[in-house]
Amino acid sequence: MSDKSGLTLFLDGEEVPFTRGESIFQVSERHEKEIPTLCYDDRLDAFGGCRLCVVELEGARNPVASCTTKAEAGMRVTTRSGKLEMHRRVLLELVVSENREVDVDELSGYASQEMATLVDRYEARTGRFEGRQSGASRPDDPNPFILRDYDNCISCYRCVRVCAEQEGDYAISIMGRGFDTQITTEFGGILKESACTFCGQCIQTCPTGALGDIKALRHKEIELPIEKTRSICIYCGVGCSVDIMTKGDKIVGILPAMDGPANEGALCVKGQFAFDFVHHPDRLKTPFVRDDQGELVPATWDDALDKAAAGLMAAVNEHGRHSLYAIASGRAPNEAGFMMQKLVRAGLGTSYIDNCSRA
Amino acid sequence: MTRTNEELISQAKGQEAPLLPLLHQFHERDGYLSEEALRAISAGLRIPLADLFGTVTFYHHFAREPGGQAAARVCTGPVCKMHGADALLTSMPGATGMPCSGRCDEPIPVLRGNQTWVGLAADALERRDTPVPPAAPAGTTECVFAHIRDENRKSLSGYRRSGGYAALEKAVTSMTADELIAVVDASGLAGRGGAGFPTGRKLRAVQEAGGGPKTVVCNADEGEPGCFKDRALMDHDPHAVLEGMALACVATGAPRAFLYLRYEYPETDTLLARAISQAEEAGILGDDVFGSGRTIRIHLRRGAGAYICGEETSLLNSLEGKHPFPRNRPPYPVTHGYEDTPTAVNNVETLASLPPIVLHGADWYRSLGMGEHAGTKVISLSGDIARPGNYEVPLGLPLATLIDDWAGGPRNGNKIQAVTMAGLSGGFLAGDDMDVTLDEPSIRAKGSFLGAGGIMVFDETRDMVAVAHQAMEFFAHESCGKCFPCRIGTQRLTERLAGDAGPGELSSWLDEMADLNATMKATSACGLGMAAPLITESLVRYFPEEVRAHVSGS
Amino acid sequence: MSNPLRDMEKPDVIFCIGTNMTECHPVAATRLKKAIRNGAKMIVADPRHIGLSDMADINLQLRVGSDAALLLGMAHVIQREGLVDAGFIADRTAEAEAFLEHVKEFTPEWASEICGVDPALIEEAALLYGRAERGAIYYTLGITEHICGVDNVQSLCNLALMTGNIGREGTGINPMRGQNNIQGAGDVGAIPNNYPGFQPVTDPANQAKFAKAWGREVDLELGITKVRALEQAGDQIRAMLIDGENTLVTDPDRKHCEHALKSLDFLVVCDLFLTETAALADVVFPASGFGETDGTQTNTERRVQRLRKAVPPAGESKPDWWIVSQLAQRMGFKGFEYDSAKEVFNELCSLSGTYAGLNWDRIEFGEYQWPVPEDGHPGTPRLHEDSFINGRGIFKMIRYRDPAETIDDDYPVWLTTGRRLESYHSRTQTGRSSGIDYLLPEELLEVHPDDVSAWGIRDGGWVNMSSRRGSVRIRVKATKRSPRGTVFCSFSFNDVPVNVLTGSGYDPVTETAELKVCTVKIEVETETGGVAAD
Secondary structure (H helix, E strand, O other): OOOOOOOEEEEOOEEEEOOOOOEHHHHHHHOOOOOOOOOOOOOOOOOOOOOOOEEEEOOOOOOEEOOOOEOOOOOEEEOOOHHHHHHHHHHHHHHHHOOOOOOOOHHHOOOOOHHHHHHHHOOOOOOOOOOOOOOOOOOOOOOOOEEEOHHHOOOOOHHHHHHHHHOOOOOOEEEOOHHHOEEEOHHHOOHHHOOOOOOOHHHHHOOOOOEEEHHHHOOOOOOOOOEEEEEEOOOOOOOOEEEEEEEOOEEEEEEEOOOOOOOOOOOOHHHHHOOHHHHOOOOOOOOEEEOOOOOEEEOOHHHHHHHHHHHHHHHHHHHOHHHEEEEEOOOOOHHHHHHHHHHHHHHHOOOOEEEHHHO | OOOOHHHHHHHHHOOOOOHHHHHHHHHHHHOOOOHHHHHHHHHHHOOOHHHHHHHHHHOOOOOOOOOOOOOEEEEOOHHHHHOOHHHHHHHOOOOEEEOOOOOOOOOEEEEEOOEEEEEOOHHHOEOOOOOOOOOOOOOOOOOOOOOOOOHHHHOHHHHHHOOOOHHHHHHHHHOOHHHHHHHHHHHOOEOOOOOOOEHHHHHHHHHHOOOOOOEEEEEEOOOOOOOOHHHHHHHHOHHHHHHHHHHHHHHHOOOEEEEEEOOOOHHHHHHHHHHHHHHHHOOOOEOOHHHOOOOEEEEEEEOOOOHHHHOHHHHHHHHOOOOOOOOOOOOOOOOOOHHHOOEEEEEHHHHHHHHHHHHHOHHHHHHOOOOOOOOEEEEEEEEOEOOOEEEEEEOOOEHHHHHHHHOOOEHHHOOEEEEEOOOOOOOEEEHHHHOOEOOHHHHHOOOOOOOOOEEEEEEOOOOHHHHHHHHHHHHHHHOOOOOHHHHHHHHHHHHHHHOOOOOOOHHHHHHHHHHHHHHHHHHOOOHHHHHHHHHHHHHHHHOHHHHHHHHHOO | OOOOHHHHHOOOEEEEEOOOHHHHOHHHHHHHHHHHHOOOEEEEEOOOOOHHHHHOOEEEOOOOOOHHHHHHHHHHHHHHOOOOOHHHHHHHEEOHHHHHHHHHHOOHHHHHHHHOOOHHHHHHHHHHHHOOOOEEEEEOHHHHOOOOHHHHHHHHHHHHHHHOOOOOOOOEEEEOOOOOOHHHHHHOOOOOOEEOOOEEOOOHHHHHHHHHHHOOOOOOOOOOOHHHHHHOEOOOEOEEEEEOOOHHHHOOOHHHHHHHHHOOOEEEEEEOOOOOOHHHOOEEEEEOOOOOOOEEEEOOOOEEEEEOOOOOOOOOOEOHHHHHHHHHHHOOOOOOOOOOHHHHHHHHHHHOOOOOOOOOOOOOOOOOEOOOOOOOOOOOOOOOOOOEOOEOEEOOOOOOOOOOOOOOOOOOEEEEEEOOOOOOOOOOOHHHOOOHHHHOOOOEEEEOHHHHHHOOOOOOOEEEEEEOOEEEEEEEEEOOOOOOOEEEEEOOOOOOOHHHOOOOOEOOOOOOEOOOOEEEEEEEOOOOOOOOOO
16 A cells, blocks of 8 residues: 555545655545545645635644645545535535626636536535625626626636746736735736736636636527537647537637646637637638639539649649649648648659748 | 935845835835836836736735825724724824724824824824833833833943843854753743744754755734734834844844834834844944854834734745735745745744843743743733733733733723733633633633733723624734635624624524634634634623624614 | 657756747747746847746847857857866767867857847856756747758757757757647658658658559659749749648748749649638638648647547538548549548558657547657657767857848848737638737837837838838837837738748758848838838
């Protein structure tokens, strides 16, 4: 029952190994303890704000936050007890009491269902601890990407921390204190006038939908399930993994893939939001050929392929195989480039091929 | 001559912990913190603008409208409310309230820019010196107050004439750090700011910690309502505090120390700055302490109005220019404190106790307490009491002795209904539970604690639900917003004590209250959220009838 | 990149040159920001004050096109101060002695004369990089799109070699590839010199290998570059097949380019949209794209990843590979019968040494970085760990050369071009995605405020900007992001076709265009009309 380092602790009575530097929360996660949390994002420094992840530690007077407490050899940890579950439920009831709504659309963002899920799991009583609600929404911010519905904000500061620690933009911060805390840009202005780069990371880490993906929420009314397809962003060369969200035949939004090897959950404004081109009316939907009047007109695939083959071969036949040149794309998949170079090489025996890397 | 942004910033850049002083300089120069000022500071110190803005908004006293710095702030602490602070505030157009500003033994304080005025009416405000502690009963031996009533003690020469800096000289010239720590250890001195951690152990932990340079911090952010002892010490015996800090530096090997002073003590700020420069000029502080070649630099840093900065890790974040949330512990400041260096954070009173302990010895200090209890504790006594003020009592002294024999008993001969402990943080003691001795074991047995030693007295005329509401309003106002139980809990408790929200039926009300109290005490991230429910818990315990009447609305 | 993206969080000294990473590779930049948060120091060399400059410890704001001089100056200091890694040089490099002698000539003072950076700053930067435990170099097109692009890259290699900053975690020479699959385009052999897997066409063994695979011998001679092909359009080159490139807008010297494409007998274009280039074609094929096709692409750290189809393709659009394979079949070529992208990719792997250990199923989760030379190989996140592919790292004796054009009385202003965060290339995609216009509604010419007043132009006003090749009309934005005497704009907006101005010269080795430097004059717009003719 120990790894190479030999470190172990007791988790709900069971001796389990851990590695130095791991938090109790991380060890518990590995052992599927399902400790609840609202302020934790494994890409960020543990914060210890929501206190839902408290566990009992033998010898400690009070429960400790498992996310910020490092595992130590010989610790005896209890992750679930009547008292702990009572505290967790009270904390959830408290946090629900400051919000306008608990159930938000899944299109809001990657983590948007976290609070609602915990409220269900703990059968937290909404309506308990009623009182003033916190957070002031910003309907005055006209940006087309990030919904700033702070009426649903629970001050977990995941947005502030992801903006600083993950994105490095430091565009938002915490204004005021206590119950009057408010997420803000410098001087409280709109996002466009701040250091925000609209990468959308704040949306994706928000556990309540207070920050939401405005573009995805456009499709809230489509009554079809959301499907997710793993793919790769097609903007720059970093190659960020994304999950394309679809409803039926429509792409409704993009989620960053938290396990994407190149991006580990990060995206930029283009990868996150610039996907409408796929369904844009300007898309070419049929082949086109130039007619006798010199106009490009729609054609069938058969006609277009024949015409193209004939046109290209005419040049080859008249001026030789070195008269045809192919330019492959740095934006199309490998298979496209492979086929382009194979066409000139296997077809004509030349290397008259290049791509856009020179300009 | 007014200094330009560039001059201020380039000067600040070379300093330790530059943000707070720089903000104060702009605040005072411009009368507020303008957008332009924050942009300049953000660029100059390379602090992200949004972070800087957020951090500035955290502090109560930084004004962001022109003229705000000089606008009057009226203390609305619990004792000042007894004196009519609400009416005074209403009578002063443009004035705003501020939480307890540490002058509970005086009329209501009003802060205007860097001047403190006191009085009971807007047209009768005056400036006056901090009261000297009332004389102790004959036969009492004091430690930190031994010389405090000596007029000359404020000046360096006066201080030295009465034995001042002899302990430091002895420590740097003829003692090892280990010997110094051993004396402190043996004295039984424990933190006098509230937490009560053994001082010798803390100093040793810092001394032994790897990495450096090491740091000493004097926590003079005396924000607990009903506590005003540190101000008395600093104002009347400033060099004793500095000497204590220097001794802590010697013990830990720290070349630098910070004194973090609460915003509401502007006169103290001036006085300490002068004391530091005098000591440096005399070669007592600086780069060659008593010719030993040792460097001890004391940096004075002024807070900006945030109770939570009295919590040591918030204080460290504040010093570093970060958002002053408390840090997660472990690691503790003794290994990862100021800028992650090993840091000893000690209260003013604790540090001021060091010079006499070094001079007179551990046994002497121990013997000052009664029975098992080592040493003394300064109690700030205020409220419905004949002679409010700071009293340095032997630990173990019965509370009744302090109130009745030392301080003249309750005001107007009324019956005492309740007292608070640890300022507000210990909640109330009432009835038979007031029969305690002034030491932690005795008071903890009643579910409270002595803490920093603030005791406010409430006589039978006071509405205890209203007092509890004011107390909770304070905690809600000062909750930093980091952890859920405190941020939401203090708000909900306040609303319920105000009668603004909550169940109208007693058993549900008590049920909510019990859940809130239990969860806040068990899960809050720092002492604020753990202490606040002691108010409601003790209210419900001692004043069930009043609570029932409050809930039923009668 | 020699090193994986993850390594970007590991250096203790970061040297970014000619890369506006926070805008062009924002997600990669987040890793550098983490390194900085953990205490790494950063040197940024760029003519402009870019986003990275705000985070840098040392900013080297050099004149456009003077990189080689700056880098020689730095090499001089590293040599002079004895910061060379003698062990590394002895074990892993060649020509070191000559190089260390060579750089003695190029003092920081000499470099300063050319690049305009204070010699003290050059010294400071050289010392910082030279003393680094783990020094990493990052660059982009700001280094390569010059007539001396190859020299610039080799100058960076020299710095890394002399300090041993390669082949280890958190070090390396790391070009950030611009387009999503520009790495793949080279990997698959869509270049005139190499078969798939960088196997030279000039090697008879390769010729034989591919003849066997494809049943046809390919010329042993190199093909020609696109630049050359466009020059010869209408002459030797009579027909072109262009896949997914808006050549007209993104290539330099737009007039020349337009003329070239129009001189062809026949032009076939595959694209998602009727781009400016497609509009000139004889046949246009509708390609299906992101979210509509299965396929693979290879990122800047050589990671081969799967693209997946999530929705049906628009209209009758088809995957590029299908279109080209169908076309090949109709042209009478053999061996183009494919049913899926998987088949195509697996054939690529079977023919490419770098992909040999991969196949469609193995890259399901994208964990491999090439070279993956055989089955069971874990991939190669970091290149050059034990040895260089060609044996030893060879120092090159670089000398500084002026850009193709330098400012003079007629064209007194430097123009440099690039991308912006919110738009991508010619905006065929970002321009058709809602919301992007909110952030970036139009192209603006960035001019230093002092120049705005000195030149008698107005912030927000219109100017005509002309080079020897053409002229565009553009609005001015006064900003200190541009240095005095140098202006900047992107090539994203078709109504500001900035590539009518560029194209002053090409690197003699790679024939990469000098898009980063041209000289212009800027005049107040007097007429209300559109783009002025030159």
